[in-house]
Amino acid sequence: MKIVKISLRIFLISAFLFGGVILEALASEEHSETERFLRRKVSPPAATLDEVIKKKDEWYIEGYYEPSTIRAGSLTGRWSEYIEKFGYIHNNVHAYMWLTEIDKLENNDYLFNVGAYYNFKNSYVHHEIGFGWSDDFVYKFQNLVTLGVRMFKDKDLFWQAGYVFRDCAIRDTHIIYPGIVYRFGENLINVTYAASIINGRGTANQGLLRGDFAITEFIKLSGGIALGERLFDAAGLAARLERGYLIFGSVDTIFYKRLHLKVGYSYGREDPKFLKHSMNFAVSMHF
Numbered sequence: 001m002k003i004v005k006i007s008l009r010i011f012l013i014s015a016f017l018f019g020g021v022i023l024e025a026l027a028s029e030e031h032s033e034t035e036r037f038l039r040r041k042v043s044p045p046a047a048t049l050d051e052v053i054k055k056k057d058e059w060y061i062e063g064y065y066e067p068s069t070i071r072a073g074s075l076t077g078r079w080s081e082y083i084e085k086f087g088y089i090h091n092n093v094h095a096y097m098w099l100t101e102i103d104k105l106e107n108n109d110y111l112f113n114v115g116a117y118y119n120f121k122n123s124y125v126h127h128e129i130g131f132g133w134s135d136d137f138v139y140k141f142q143n144l145v146t147l148g149v150r151m152f153k154d155k156d157l158f159w160q161a162g163y164v165f166r167d168c169a170i171r172d173t174h175i176i177y178p179g180i181v182y183r184f185g186e187n188l189i190n191v192t193y194a195a196s197i198i199n200g201r202g203t204a205n206q207g208l209l210r211g212d213f214a215i216t217e218f219i220k221l222s223g224g225i226a227l228g229e230r231l232f233d234a235a236g237l238a239a240r241l242e243r244g245y246l247i248f249g250s251v252d253t254i255f256y257k258r259l260h261l262k263v264g265y266s267y268g269r270e271d272p273k274f275l276k277h278s279m280n281f282a283v284s285m286h287f
Contacts, residue, residue, distance in 0.1 A: 033139065033166065034175065034196055034233070035268060035276075038208050038226045039248050041128070042162075042177065043190040044148065045094060046212065048117045048124045049156060049183045058089045062260075062284035071275040072234060077105045079276070085284075092119040102138060109138040122150040126162070141167040148181060156183035160192070171199045179208075186214035196230055196239075204230035204239035222264075223249030234274035244270030250280070260284040 047054075064083035069076065085098035093116055100111040115128025126146040132138035146162035157180070164175040179192030194206040206228030213221045226246040229239040250264030262282040269275050 033142075034194075034206065035226075035231045035246055037164065037175070038192075038194070038206065038231070038246065039224075039266065041126075041144065042179065042192050042194075042208055043188055043210050043212060044117060044124060044126060044146070044160075044181065046183060046186050046188055046214075047089075048094065048119050048126075049148075049158060049181070049188075050119060051121055051150075051154075051156075053092045053119055053121060056089050056091055058286055060087045060089075060284055060286040061085070062087070062282055064280065064282045066278050066280040068276055068278035071273070073273050079104045079278075093117070094119075104137050107136045109134050109136055111138055113142075115144070124148045124158075139166040139168050139173075146177075157181075158183075160190075171201065173198050188212040190224075194228070198230075202239055204228065204242070206231065218254045220252040220254070221249070222252070223247075230270075231268060232270045232274055232276065234270055235272060237272075241272065242270055244268060244274070258286050260286070 062083070062085040064081070064085065066081040068079040068081075070079055080103045082101045083098050085096060087094065087096040089095075095116040097112070097114040100113070102109045102111070109132060111130055111132045113128055113130035115126065118125045124147075126144070128142070128144040130139070130142035130144075132140050132142075142164065144162065144164045146160060148158045148160040151157045151159050159178075160181050161178045162176075164173075164177075166173045174197040175194055176197070177192050177194040179190060182189045188211065190208065190210045192208040192210075194208065196204040196206060198204075206226060208224060208226045210224030211222070215221055224247075228243070230242045231244050231246055233242060235242060246266065246268040248264065248266035250262055252260060252262040254260050260283070262280075262284075264280040264282075265278065266280070267277045
C-alpha cells in the first residue's frame with residue numbers, strides 16, 4: 001500500500017512539474033507564431049499573381065474568431081484569438097491592417113499589424129510589420145518580407161522567398177522560407193520549406209504543402225499540412241525534441257460577391273505531449 005501511495009505521489013508531482021514546465025515555456029520564443037504564420041501568411045492571394053493587372057477599387061472589413069483547446073502534458077486549457085481586419089485593394093496594391101487579441105490561459109496579449117501585397121505582373125512583393133504589447137505570448141516587433149518571381153514566361157509558376165524577423169522577450173527569432181507557388185485558374189498550390197532560427201537555440205526545419213481551390217464562383221476551399229520542428233515551441237526544448245505536424249482546412253462561401261463567410265478547422269501535435277485543435281470563423285464585407 002505504501003508503495004502505491006509513493007508511486008501515486010511521484011506521478012502527481014511529475015505531472016504537475018511537467019505540465020508547469022510546458023505552460024511556462026508557452027511564453028518561449030516562438031509563442032506558436034510559426035504555426036499561425038504557416039497557415040495564414042505563406043501563400044499570396046491569387047490576384048497578386050495576375051499577369052494583367054485589373055482595375056480595382058475595393059474596401060473590406062473582416063471579423064475573425066478562433067477558439068482552441070490545448071493539452072500540455074496532463075493539463076488542459078483554452079486559447080482564443082480575435083482579429084479585426086481592414087483592407088483596401090487598388091489596382092495592383094492590396095493593403096491591410098489588423099488588430100488581434102490573443103487569450104492564452106487567461107493571459108491577454110495584443111498585436112497590431114499593417115502590410116501590403118504589390119503585384120508587378122511578373123513578380124510580387126509582400127511586406128508586413130507588426131507590434132505586440134502585454135507580450136506574455138507574442139513578439140514585441142515583427143518584420144516580414146516576401147518576394148515572388150515568375151519562373152517562365154507565360155507560365156503561372158513562381159519562385160518565392162521570404163524572411164521574418166521577430167523581436168521577442170527572451171530571444172530574437174528569424175525565419176527564412178523559400179518555396180514554389182503554382183497557379184492554375186483561380187487555384188493555388190504552395191510548397192514551402194522554412195528554417196526557423198532562434199538565437200542560442202539553433203535551427204528548426206519545417207515543410208508546408210497548401211492548396212487553395214475555387215470550386216465555384218461562390219465556394220472556395222483551402223487546406224494543407226505542415227510537418228517539422230518547433231511549430232508551436234510549446235516546451236522550449238531543442239528542435240529535435242519538438243517535432244510535430246499541423247493539418248488545417250477551411251470553406252469560404254461568397255454571397256452576392258459582397259458577403260464572405262468562412263469556417264475552418266486545424267489540428268496540431270508536437271512532442272512532448274502538446275496538442276491543439278481549433279475551429280475558426282470569419283465574416284467579411286466588401287464595398
